[in-house]
Amino acid sequence: MKILIVYAHPEASSFNHALKEQAVNVLKNASHEIKLSDLYAIHFNPVAGWDDFKEIDSTLPHQYGVVQRDAYLKNLLSDDIKREQEKLSWCDAVIFQFPLWWFGLPAILKGWFDRLFATAYAYDKDKMFSAGLLQPIQAMLSVTTQSPSSTYQADGRHGDMNQYLHPIHHTLRFAGIKILQPFVAYGVMNITDVERKQYLVSYEKHLSEQF
Amino acid sequence: MKILIVYAHPEASSFNHALKEQAVNVLKNASHEIKLSDLYAIHFNPVAGWDDFKEIDSTLPHQYGVVQRDAYLKNLLSDDIKREQEKLSWCDAVIFQFPLWWFGLPAILKGWFDRLFATAYAYDKDKMFSAGLLQPIQAMLSVTTQSPSSTYQADGRHGDMNQYLHPIHHTLRFAGIKILQPFVAYGVMNITDVERKQYLVSYEKHLSEQF
Numbered sequence: 001m002k003i004l005i006v007y008a009h010p011e012a013s014s015f016n017h018a019l020k021e022q023a024v025n026v027l028k029n030a031s032h033e034i035k036l037s038d039l040y041a042i043h044f045n046p047v048a049g050w051d052d053f054k055e056i057d058s059t060l061p062h063q064y065g066v067v068q069r070d071a072y073l074k075n076l077l078s079d080d081i082k083r084e085q086e087k088l089s090w091c092d093a094v095i096f097q098f099p100l101w102w103f104g105l106p107a108i109l110k111g112w113f114d115r116l117f118a119t120a121y122a123y124d125k126d127k128m129f130s131a132g133l134l135q136p137i138q139a140m141l142s143v144t145t146q147s148p149s150s151t152y153q154a155d156g157r158h159g160d161m162n163q164y165l166h167p168i169h170h171t172l173r174f175a176g177i178k179i180l181q182p183f184v185a186y187g188v189m190n191i192t193d194v195e196r197k198q199y200l201v202s203y204e205k206h207l208s209e210q211f
Numbered sequence: 212m213k214i215l216i217v218y219a220h221p222e223a224s225s226f227n228h229a230l231k232e233q234a235v236n237v238l239k240n241a242s243h244e245i246k247l248s249d250l251y252a253i254h255f256n257p258v259a260g261w262d263d264f265k266e267i268d269s270t271l272p273h274q275y276g277v278v279q280r281d282a283y284l285k286n287l288l289s290d291d292i293k294r295e296q297e298k299l300s301w302c303d304a305v306i307f308q309f310p311l312w313w314f315g316l317p318a319i320l321k322g323w324f325d326r327l328f329a330t331a332y333a334y335d336k337d338k339m340f341s342a343g344l345l346q347p348i349q350a351m352l353s354v355t356t357q358s359p360s361s362t363y364q365a366d367g368r369h370g371d372m373n374q375y376l377h378p379i380h381h382t383l384r385f386a387g388i389k390i391l392q393p394f395v396a397y398g399v400m401n402i403t404d405v406e407r408k409q410y411l412v413s414y415e416k417h418l419s420e421q422f
Binding site: 011014040047048049062064065066104105106107108111113117128129146159163166167170171 | 378
């Protein structure tokens with residue numbers, strides 16, 4: 001398979017980085033073809049705005065979504081957006097590797113969705129969910145948390161983890177992307193080296209099962 | 212009351228802009244004191260990273276959250292973060308005015324949380340939820356959507372709106388902030404001028420009830 005890894009963490013000594021490296025190695029060894037979007041390394045701009053378009057048709061309503069659709073269809077999206085869209089369209093599956101910050105995506109990755117998922121590219125009128133334009137891409141979230149797993153149980157401090165993954169999964173499903181089983185490594189800032197190794201072994205097994 | 216409006220939309224002709232203006236006018240008329248953080252206007256950088264710190268204590272583990280806590284306590288956070296923290300600490304209540312993009316915050320606003328909500332500033336060990344450090348601040352979300360309200364019902368395409376507000380409300384509650392009733396304007400890109408006016412009148416009533 002062709003697999004894109006979208007990686008959103010600023011630090012090479014992080015466990016996110018270790019998980020990303022593990023995915024690259026495990027998947028390459030299984031003869032998958034890998035591309036990487038290291039959003040911090042490429043200084044990805046996550047702020048959707050009028051600079052996202054090389055030209056703006058002044059007869060259109062001045063609404064970001066409307067102009068974005070038009071620009072996509074006329075090949076007028078900015079080059080950084082086009083490069084990321086091309087990588088996504090190339091792949092059979094995408095892995096999102098990120099830390100759960102404030103119960104959601106880091107801003108640099110949230111903006112990847114805001115800027116890439118244009119109407120006419122990711123979905124359109126009557127082309128969503130099972131008719132979404134990004135099918136047959138599959139997606140897998142690989143997430144780390146600061147809090148331990150007990151806090152993400154139904155009776156824990158934060159409640160069920162699925163509450164926080166749902167908006168991301170729903171975004172992907174809306175565009176026709178099939179959701180694979182997520183991998184969550186809990187409490188990674190306070191675990192021992194042995195526990196880190198155990199997580200990396202679990203992740204290898206998880207990847208082999210998903211791909 | 213002292214009220215901060217954090218506004219995240221790139222376009223002055225948007226309904227988000229109209230709602231922000233309505234809040235400013237209604238609340239000023241009711242003798243509240245208002246400050247505004249117009250995140251697009253100030254080109255707020257939402258990407259949490261090592262540039263957020265004026266100095267980094269090299270004896271600390273190279274983890275963003277750890278360095279962020281230390282930098283907050285030593286007054287070494289970057290000036291843009293400090294300015295926003297000062298505005299938040301000044302207020303009795305904060306209104307977040309934003310469009311729901313991909314079932315969550317626009318990246319520019321997500322990063323406001325990622326970069327501002329440092330340990331020791333917003334929360335700390337044993338200082339969360341009812342002991343959170345940002346109490347007694349109150350917060351209200353004012354959200355617009357592209358899809359009509361029927362799609363955000365339990366049996367609608369996206370399911371209950373609260374699923375998407377929950378991660379944001381949970382972030383606020385975690386820091387000790389009290390949640391006020393949110394205001395949601397649905398389908399704002401396709402409504403008539405009459406419906407826009409009705410929403411603005413409803414918003415005025417909503418604001419009067421909350422503040």
